[in-house]
Amino acid sequence: MSDRLRPSIVWLIPVAALLISGALLIRVTVHRGPRITISFITAESLEAGKTRVRYKDVEIGTLKAVHLSTDRARVLAEVQLDDSPKPFATCGTRYWVVRPRIGMTGISGLSTAVSGAYIAADIGGTSGQCKGFIGLETPPSVTDDQKGKRFVLHADSLGSLTAGSPVLFRHVQAGRVLDYSLSADGADVVVDVFVDAPYDGYVTSATGWWQASGIDVRFGSDGFRLDTQSVASLLSGGVAFDTVTRMPAARQAADGASFVLAANRADAAQGAEDGAAARVLMRFDQSLRGLSIGAPVDFHGVELGRVTAIDMDFNPATARIDMLATLDLYPTRLGHHYRQALGNGDSAAGRYLLHQLVENGLRGQLRVGSVLTGQRYVALDFFPRARKVHIDTQRTPVELPTVPNTLEELQDQLAGIVNKLNRVPFDNIGRSLDQTLRTTASLFQQVDAELIPEAHATLSAAQKSFNAANATLAQDSPLQSDVHQALTELRRTLASLNSLADYLQQHPESLVWGKSSSSAQGN
Template identity: 45%
Template structure:
């Protein structure tokens, strides 16, 4: 017996454990929700990974309008990606935007694809990007056509004028200066806007400006190898016999500048694909001139004032412009101790060939033959109001013999004085001859002769009144004196006397001058437009 039960009482019986069979646990329906959510999340994660497109970087000069996680990338207003980060470039000269594109946008990443920030802009008289005022800026995309793929791009600072998928053709014009052209300036064909300027750049050597234009379809078929382009900016004003003529393409061309082109109707050929370059002329008149295939330089020497002659003045042959003045100078001649006024010109012989119905004129006549036949250069007035001069080449059969001289490798054509200069010399000779006539001595001699005759007549009258035997001898003496006076007067008035010859010469010169001015007055009466346009050459 143990010490724990001193009274030896009987121990109570303990209840016997009865095993109970456990029931199997059944999941509750509420657990299906997180399971389904996990499955959906996993599926979305896998789909996002599988549908993720390429990652690209775009460099811009600044980050205006670009925010990571907010700025979208769109092509034709369809979202194809999103900017994920924006940071400075390693050289700190630009910003680099990293963007994640969708999977279907992988084929859009051609080497010539373009990106730009779409924001409100005012350029060239047009407003764009107004829709981004409320929605915010986004990056626009234009898909290129190159087969080469790339993931790093340099963004454009201004939106492109022409999209890559726009139907039409691009052409390039070479101009001496840009004028008032700008990106977006219109291009006209028969005053119909058919395209616009897409860009321009200066030649690396600074010799010319290269202007790029785009002509929309179907108007691009009117551009052929023989098309002529010219500046259509501003207003062309001309004065002719029909009055004042003002011409312009449109008000837009006045404000923004523009380009116009024209193609001859007989030209049905197309532009070679290997050459889409043209010359951009200053005016329509220059553009429509026949192309100059060859050029011959000459030098002219004048001994008169060149006031009114300027570089670019035309060289005229009987009303046809065959060249232009290229330089004006002066050269001191030591042998004569005088100055020669030099005028450098260039002549385009092909302009005469184009007017001879296919005949080769410039190949049949050499400059030596022309000079031997009387061709001379002369300064003529092109406009009496402005005083402008031009160089005229013509045949002067009575001109002194001359030869074609070559100095320092430049051929020199002989010249003759101009019309106005020759008229001035004739007037000066007439004035000198008239001034040489002794009108004072002639008047004094005539006055003395008339006075002597009057005195003689008075004496005859007195003698006749009191005639007698004493006065008759005196009367005879007086009559003899009168006869001598009449003989002297008759001698003076003879046709071969020096006085009569001088008077007749002066009268003839005055008569010729009057006839010249009468002819000039008659011509101006019949052709008043000559005061502005100059005298037209006779055919």
Template identity: 45%
Template sequence: MTDPQDSPADYPEATVVPAKRLRLSLAWLVPIAALTVGALLIARTVMQTGPTITIAFRTAEGMEAAHTEVRFKEVVVGKVTKVALSPNREQVFVTVKLDKSAERLAVEDTRFWPVRPRVGLAGVSGLGTLFSGAYIGVDAGVSKEDRQLFTGLEAPPSQLRGEPGRSFTLAAQDLGSLDVGSPVYYRRAQVGRVVGYTLDPARDTLAVQVVIAAPNDQLVTPQSRFWNASGIDLTVNASGLTLDTQSLASVVLGGVAFANPADAAPSPPAADGQRFELFANRKVALAPPDGPPLRVRMVFDQAQRGLVVGAPVDMLGVELGTVRSIALTQAPKSDQFPVEVVADIYPLRLGSVRRQFGASGDGAGRADALFMKRAVDHGLRAQVRSGNLLTGQLYVALDFIPKSPAATLDVRTDPPTIPTVRGTLSDLQPQLADIVARLSKVKFDEIGNDLQQTLRNASAAGNGLQETLTSATAAIRQLTPEAQRTLADVRQTLTTAQATLANLDRNVTQGDAPLQRSFNQALAEMQRAAQALRVLSDYLQLHPESLLRGKPADADPTKPTEGGR
């Protein structure tokens, strides 16, 4: 049995209930607006704030948080916000807040360094930091990779990016008086500066960094030679005294100079960062290539005081090398101690002469040994000679000594031994000893006594001469009146002679003088007589019979006769 359905009338009537509305009070508008403005300000601040980076330095000398600035091209681009010690206490970490405009400085290859006051012979750098304090310099990088941790430099880089010019590295055996800021000269004009130096343990040298400013950097070629122009180069050797200096500034500050050899072929400029050797002086730098040296040994049986290491080794006026070492050695089976001299010679300096003795190639190995052997066979000997009597310096001369004892190059020793002969000074010493011995035999005491007696006689003769002069003076005084009368007579005689000469001039030299006319007439008569003699001579040549027969009555001496044709 089912329940009957309910009719609509059985349901209750529905009641409409209106929904409740959320009403916002006006008081909430103020905090909402404040939150919106704050969010916008925060977003703007974040957008305008530059990156934060950390720089590691060895020391934080002069740096202070909230005071030390970061400058790029002398424009402040950031500020130090924190200075802290690294965990291993070997470095300091400097936190820097960069400006928004400098955010592109926080890239991979940007360089940072502290700028502090630096006082040196070249001058004072960073003088402004004495008042404003130290700051951090920046050299902007060109990388596209961002970076937050950097390792700072302890000194300014040798060359900033974009700075015109080129940097080069010079390998030096000794720094001398060079320092950061020392000038670099070309033909005594400053074209660059020394920007730093470091030790190069791998090459056992000093690496000196120099920068040549544009456009003078084009002067540096792969053939350029650099030398240390510091101070005064004073050399005393067998050639005498040599003084060389680049400029007054280089004397005080030190300096580097460079030049291109005169025979260097034209070449493009050297590449940036190219390495050159720094020579000791100009002479060594510009010397032609010597090739590898040939080391030789010479043994002298006499003292060689005045011969020093570095003394030249000369061959017929050409400097072949220098003395490398001087030492005493003991002669075999003898108690003598000869002097052993080891020298480095450069056979390439002989040029074509070397080739005439059979040597060839680049100056190395057996070619030069063969050259030296043949030269010794032809009479080459080593001899110590005086190079400068004033300084007493000696040098080694390799010369062809005539009538020298036969000898050969001793190749059993290392290095080979060149035979020697006694120096010229050894011959001079016996001569000087002989002169001294002869002088010692001179009786200087007797000579002195004779000289004193001669002086006494001369003094007595002088006294007699004085008496004679006194008597002569008195006689002259007595003769003075007579001498005056004699002079008057002489004047009168001279006047008469002058009048006579004037009269003679009027009668002889003038054209209308009687004597002149008579002389002219005599000359005319002589001319006529000479003409008559010529006519007579011609007639006799034509009529020699006239000397026997006489002159015909109708004969004209000026015309030839029929028989005389």
């Protein structure tokens, strides 16, 4: 063989490189992980070839491509997983984008502001393999490897709760709110919560749940009350739980157990200790101003229940609009006999006992609980002189009779007096009095202008006359001397007349014959 036909050693190098590359390609192809597609609403912070897929900060794949779906409603992210994380292709796996987020429960994902956003994964519990996944828009509150239990709470309203709100056990955060929704009939709100281990062991059949806002301030008919929880619940609300009743055989609650979410701890304790509430109605023919939902129902200082609703109802019998108050009462608080009757399941005995109470004068009455706030409450009491009434215990809810408040009656009487006073024409009387006063003032002005000067002149003339009379009657005046002389002469004349009368009495004949000479001489 000639040297030209003999292969050169230079060609062995590219052949060896080609064989090595093929082996590496076969190795990569054989050991490459699955390729999956994750659907998101937006492609914010996603970059093909740069965005990584991580599980507990360990890279398990890379984002290869991003494109729109056929209907352009979502974004499809194609992810190439590595060989080792094949379990992340199971159907129950969850994916979400980790980026900086600011919410009511705090700030998360700050590290991505420097390193960039990434796709996080949480392994699912199913074993089947899937190619397509629906990405979460927010991080899940609970990952699959967290230990604890889920519970379902039923509340009348959501209040200030939101996803991520804390779940507190004796002011210690023991879990979080996962989600919430309305029930099928819309009657209540269903709240899903998760309690971390080991706190989930404290949830038993004797546990009560209630909404715990940051600051619970109450200023009503039962006084001023302040209750605080945590700073986190101040911002986003919260749920608290604790043992509210002593049960001899309390057992741990199972995963997924349901509870009633009360408005506050007191309501939670009432629900646990007193059982189901009995709903009753009370009809009032007076204003319910000052009576609010949640106001207590009191019997001699013992709280029997709460006001749950206030409504109006037209009464055809009186052609008036009555005010209705719906109450939730706890019959077990009415005493041992009532509890015994209810405990034996004898509803007829309970109805008979209620008939007896009403027959003896049990009535409802509105009373003022706080003069400062004007808040009212409903009082149950016995009024022996109350008008006899008949109640229908077969009706649901039962309507209990009421009596008016004596203070209200007094106010009505005072209002009647005020109405009568309002009908008095004070304006006309005032105008007449003003006119009379003006006339009197004019008369006084006329007297001062006309009569007083004339009176001054008359008084001056009278003073002159008095002075003249005084001068005339003075002791050293001529008139006084003449009067004395005249009186002397008058006395003499009277003496002569007396002598003449005596003579005539002794000698009456002298009136005919004249005075005799002897008599004259003797005289």
